[in-house]
Amino acid sequence: MTALLTAADFGPHEALAARLLPHATEGDDGSHDLAHIHRVFRNALKIQAGEGGDAEILAAAVLLHDCVAVEKSSPLRSQASRLAAEKASGILAELGWPKERIEAVAHAILTHSFSANIKxxxxxxKMLQDADRLDAIGMVGVARCFYIAGRMGSGLYHPGDPGAENRPLDDRSFAIDHFPAKLLKLSDGFQTETGRKLAEERHERLTLFLSLFRDEI
Structure with a gap:
């Protein structure tokens, strides 16, 4: 079967993508698949156009930021970005990248994750973190939230207290709890001016969805 995405879809970094895409993902998580990598790549291009920086380092970091798969429910989740940074470093070393550029890519991968909590x-x-977080909010973020909840066997919401007014938030048990627990907080933490501007509209979509969802239940 013809691949749904190829290196040609990652212009203007097709040559780099051709070498790194075979390592970009693992496992069967549809919220961290090649389509996710492509969306983050497109977000990164938009941000980099406004912010500058080293385009090759950013592209390599995007392509390899999820090269190690760790389920959201795994106790190793907070280590996912560190594991990915280590694997990416080895991949780039085999391709002959100089040490300082490998370290720059590794740092970007290490710090992109919300759960890692590293500045x-x-x-x-900063651009990779913003590009990745853009994919966690807006309508794509809604879809990914419920997809992951399904993988974890979570319910949609707590039927007796959907707004968690008299209980602690529990986003491992109820998908909708993930909105106040994490998703609605993300737009406040964007690192670049371009990223913040892109996040504003997606945050509004996120809050509109939550309002309509609560109205229906």
Missing amino acids: PETLEA
Whole structure:
């Protein structure tokens, strides 16, 4: 079967994509598949156009930021970005990349994750984090939230207290709890001006969805 996405879809970094795409994903998680990588790549291009920075380092970091798969329900989840950074470093070393550029890519990958809670220090790291978080909010973020909840066997919401007014949030048991627990917080943490502007509209879509969902239940 013809691949749904190929290196040609990652212009203007087709040559780099051809070398890195075979390592970009693993497992069967549809919320962290090649389509996710492509969406983050397109987000990153938009941000980089406004912010500058090293385009090759950013592209490599995007292509490899999820090269290690760790389920959201795994106790190793907070280590996912570290594991991916280590694997990416080995891949780039085999391709002959210089040490300082490998370290720049690894730092971006290490710090992109919300669960890792490590501050990005470079422009490329900030742009990757913003590009990845854009894919967690808006309508795509809604779809990914419920997809992951299904993989984890979660319910849609707590029928007796859907707004968690008299109980602690529990987004491992109820998908809708993930909105106040994480998704609605993401737009406040964007690192670049371009990323913040893109996040504003998606955050509005997220809040509109939640309002309509609560109205229906």
